[in-house]
Amino acid sequence: MAPGLTLHDSPPxxxxxxxxASPPTTCLSTTPSPAxxxxxxxxxxxxxxxxxxxxxxxxxFEDLVDSLTAILGPTSGLTSEGVxxxxxxxxxxxxxxxxxxxxxxxxxxxxxxxxxxxxxxGNGKSNLLILVWSPNKGSLIHDHADAHCLMRIxxxxxRETRYATPPSPAAAPPTVLKExxxxxxxxxxxxxxxGVHKISNPDPERMAVSLHLxxxxxxxxxxxxxxxxxxxxxxxxxxxxxxxxxxxxxxRVEDLM
Numbered sequence: 001m002a003p004g005l006t007l008h009d010s011p012p013x014x015x016x017x018x019x020x021a022s023p024p025t026t027c028l029s030t031t032p033s034p035a036x037x038x039x040x041x042x043x044x045x046x047x048x049x050x051x052x053x054x055x056x057x058x059x060x061f062e063d064l065v066d067s068l069t070a071i072l073g074p075t076s077g078l079t080s081e082g083v084x085x086x087x088x089x090x091x092x093x094x095x096x097x098x099x100x101x102x103x104x105x106x107x108x109x110x111x112x113x114x115x116x117x118x119x120x121x122g123n124g125k126s127n128l129l130i131l132v133w134s135p136n137k138g139s140l141i142h143d144h145a146d147a148h149c150l151m152r153i154x155x156x157x158x159r160e161t162r163y164a165t166p167p168s169p170a171a172a173p174p175t176v177l178k179e180x181x182x183x184x185x186x187x188x189x190x191x192x193x194x195g196v197h198k199i200s201n202p203d204p205e206r207m208a209v210s211l212h213l214x215x216x217x218x219x220x221x222x223x224x225x226x227x228x229x230x231x232x233x234x235x236x237x238x239x240x241x242x243x244x245x246x247x248x249x250x251x252r253v254e255d256l257m
Contacts, residue, residue, distance in 0.1 A: 035103075053246030054104075067091050068213060069122040077125045077148070082227035083252035085189075092152040092211065093187045102154060104247040106209050108132035113139055116200075119211075120252065129242075133158060133208040138200025141174060141227040144183035147220035148191045151199075153184050156208025160188065162197045163227075170232025196227065227232040 056062050071087055099106075105117050113134060120128040133156070141163060151158075159181045162172040177195055181202070182188060190197060199247040201208040214220075227234050245251030 012036050053251060056246075057101075057104075059101040060096060060098065064091060064095045064121050065128060068118070068128065069126075070121050072126055072215065074123050077122070088150060088213065089187055089189065092150055092213070093185070094154070097154045097184060099155065102130060102209075102211070105130045105244070106132050106154075107244045107247070107249055108207055109132065109243065110134045112243075113137040114199075116239075116241075117244045118242045119245075119246065121217070121253070122215075125217070126213060127217040127220055128210045129214070131155070131210050131212060133199070133201035133210070135201060135206055136204045139198050141196055141198045141229060142237075143192050143196045143225045144190060144194055144214070145222055145224045147214050147216055147218045148189070150187060150189055150213040151182075152187045152211040153182050154209040154211055155184055156201065156206055157181060157183050157203060158208050158210060159200050159202050160190075160197055161200070162190075162195050165192070165196050166227055166232040166234065168234055169241075170227070170234065172232055173229060173234050174227055196225075 067093060068088060071084060081232045105119050107115060107117055109115050114137065115132045117131055117132065118127065122128060159179065161179045162177045164177055166174045223236055223238045225234050226237055243249065245253055
């Protein structure tokens with residue numbers, strides 16, 4: 001992997017030049033700014049000039065965020081005793097996705113494979129993110145840094161390709177275990193015990209949006225591993241950078257604490 005390469009820097013899925021639909025299935029802003037994006041509410045500015053997230057609105061998506069945090073409790077992660085993983089999955093599945101609820105967080109950039117937009121840090125033991133997937137692009141093969149992930153498709157379609165974890169050092173391309181396509185409303189679970197995977201948006205024109213709950217937030221603190229599809233070589237990448245925080249491009253995690 002080239003120096004400075006990040007997890008979202010994957011090539012298009014095919015050699016065909018992709019384009020955004022006009023209009024796309026969502027009103028996602030690909031050149032967002034706190035002042036002008038139709039999906040971003042007005043943000044407060046401190047005396048030092050730092051843009052801060054606007055107060056959270058009251059809607060079904062914010063209720064979902066609160067409910068997920070309540071189930072996790074003050075100190076729990078998905079593997080902690082007493083945490084009901086089925087209840088977390090059910091909450092994410094039953095949420096009726098409305099773009100007007102989560103759109104303020106869904107900031108995209110078609111020059112990237114996807115963007116990582118931090119929504120909430122919950123109880124400090126988890127991260128809740130909205131990922132916006134560019135047309136015909138996706139992630140590299142990656143692990144989850146010994147954490148657990150629930151993914152809910154909010155809009156569009158995503159394809160998961162799951163692999164057996166390659167040996168180190170690798171001598172061959174990673175072995176594909178299965179490939180699954182998920183549509184809006186579906187929820188899936190992933191952890192390192194199941195292997196490694198990549199996620200891609202197969203649509204050549206339209207963005208896709210997904211909600212991810214990670215616990216504990218190991219990748220944000222320690223990074224994760226990625227693998228080269230051609231020969232199985234492994235590299236380490238950092239994952240502590242977010243495209244936006246609480247709907248503010250370039251926002252600070254400290255503003256959520």
